[in-house]
Amino acid sequence: MKKDKKQILTEKCEEVAGLLKYLSHPQRMILLCWIADSPKTVGDLQELCGMSQSLTSQVLAKMKAEGLVSSRKDGKFVTYQIEDQRVAKIINSLNKIFCE
Amino acid sequence: MKKDKKQILTEKCEEVAGLLKYLSHPQRMILLCWIADSPKTVGDLQELCGMSQSLTSQVLAKMKAEGLVSSRKDGKFVTYQIEDQRVAKIINSLNKIFCE
DNA sequence: TTATTATATTAATAAATTATAATATAATAA
DNA sequence: TTATTATATTATAATTTATTAATATAATAA
Numbered sequence: 388m389k390k391d392k393k394q395i396l397t398e399k400c401e402e403v404a405g406l407l408k409y410l411s412h413p414q415r416m417i418l419l420c421w422i423a424d425s426p427k428t429v430g431d432l433q434e435l436c437g438m439s440q441s442l443t444s445q446v447l448a449k450m451k452a453e454g455l456v457s458s459r460k461d462g463k464f465v466t467y468q469i470e471d472q473r474v475a476k477i478i479n480s481l482n483k484i485f486c487e
Numbered sequence: 488m489k490k491d492k493k494q495i496l497t498e499k500c501e502e503v504a505g506l507l508k509y510l511s512h513p514q515r516m517i518l519l520c521w522i523a524d525s526p527k528t529v530g531d532l533q534e535l536c537g538m539s540q541s542l543t544s545q546v547l548a549k550m551k552a553e554g555l556v557s558s559r560k561d562g563k564f565v566t567y568q569i570e571d572q573r574v575a576k577i578i579n580s581l582n583k584i585f586c587e
Numbered sequence: 588t589t590a591t592t593a594t595a596t597t598a599a600t601a602a603a604t605t606a607t608a609a610t611a612t613a614a615t616a617a
Numbered sequence: 618t619t620a621t622t623a624t625a626t627t628a629t630a631a632t633t634t635a636t637t638a639a640t641a642t643a644a645t646a647a
Contacts, residue, residue, distance in 0.1 A: 393535060395586075396517060396520055396521070397513075399585050399586055400517045400520060401513045402585070403516065403581055403585055404511055404512055404513040404515075405513075407507050407510050407511040407516075408511045410503075410504065410507050410511070411504055411507040411510070411511035412504055412604090413497075413500050413501045413504040414500075415504075416500040416503065416504045416507075417496060420496055420500060421496070428623085428624095429623070429624055429625090430622095430623065430624085435493060438606090439606075439607075439608095440623085440624075440625095441606085441607070441608080441609095441624095441626085442605080442606060444623095444624060444625055444626080445605095445625085445626085446605095447625095448625075448626085460614095462614065462615075462623095463613070463614040463615060464614095464623065464624085465623080465624060465625090473584070473585075476584050477580075477581070477584065480577075480580035480581075480583075480584065481503055481577070481580075483580075484573070484577065484580065485502070485503055486495075486499055512634095512635090528593085528594095529593070529594055529595090530593065530594085538636095539636080539637075539638095540593085540594075540595095541594095541595085541596085541636085541637070541638080541639095542635080542636065542637080543594090544593095544594060544595055545595085545596085545635095545636090546635095547594095547595095548595075560644095562593095562644065563592065563594080563643070563644040563645060564593065564594085564644095565593080565594060565595090
């Protein structure tokens with residue numbers, strides 16, 4: 388039994404809306420845009436996004452748990468980067484639409 | 488005094504994150520995708536999105552108040568369509584990324 | 588006119604998110 | 618070893634969002 392248009396759209400929207408949750412909040416979007424530009428430490432992101440240390444770390448932990456970003460340790464610093472290429476693609480498109 | 492990269496990004500993210508709020512929820516995204524495809528009545532949208540009558544109407548009222556959609560009356564039906572072209576552009580890009 | 592259908596509104600409540608504060612850990616420096 | 622810096626964790630407070638239920642309005646049909 389073939390999936391119809393409604394069912395396909397519904398499933399895609401569930402996937403995509405799940406990703407957009409992270410981009411639908413100004414500071415989290417700023418954070419992801421900066422990481423998409425190049426990997427950044429928690430301290431950098433805290434400053435760039437204007438979030439507290441605790442909140443920055445919590446937000447990153449959640450995004451990491453969801454597979455959107457990944458991290459590596461550099462001495463006492465932790466550097467985060469984009470892991471999910473769907474997120475990178477969305478940010479690129481938004482950049483084209485709104486920043487060109 | 489020229490705006491720096493950080494300030495520009497911050498301002499753009501505030502604008503775009505504000506729009507993405509409406510797309511970051513599966514049923515609202517489904518609703519906007521269907522309207523972007525072609526104008527739809529409240530009853531159509533209710534069925535397509537699986538939301539209650541009341542919720543469908545409330546969601547549409549809010550989107551209309553924000554200027555994302557507009558409506559016209561056809562007898563006892565009300566038809567909604569996309570008003571904000573930024574939303575149409577975002578949906579088009581997402582379509583290209585996720586549905587092609 | 589009365590009944591029915593489509594949509595809107597309001598209020599109350601449930602559920603989820605966001606943010607803060609306090610504290611913990613782990614790496615390096617003094 | 619002790620102090621400092623960077624990051625993480627936990628609990629909880631504050632706020633926002635989502636949902637339901639009840640009711641209202643407005644158009645058309647019987």
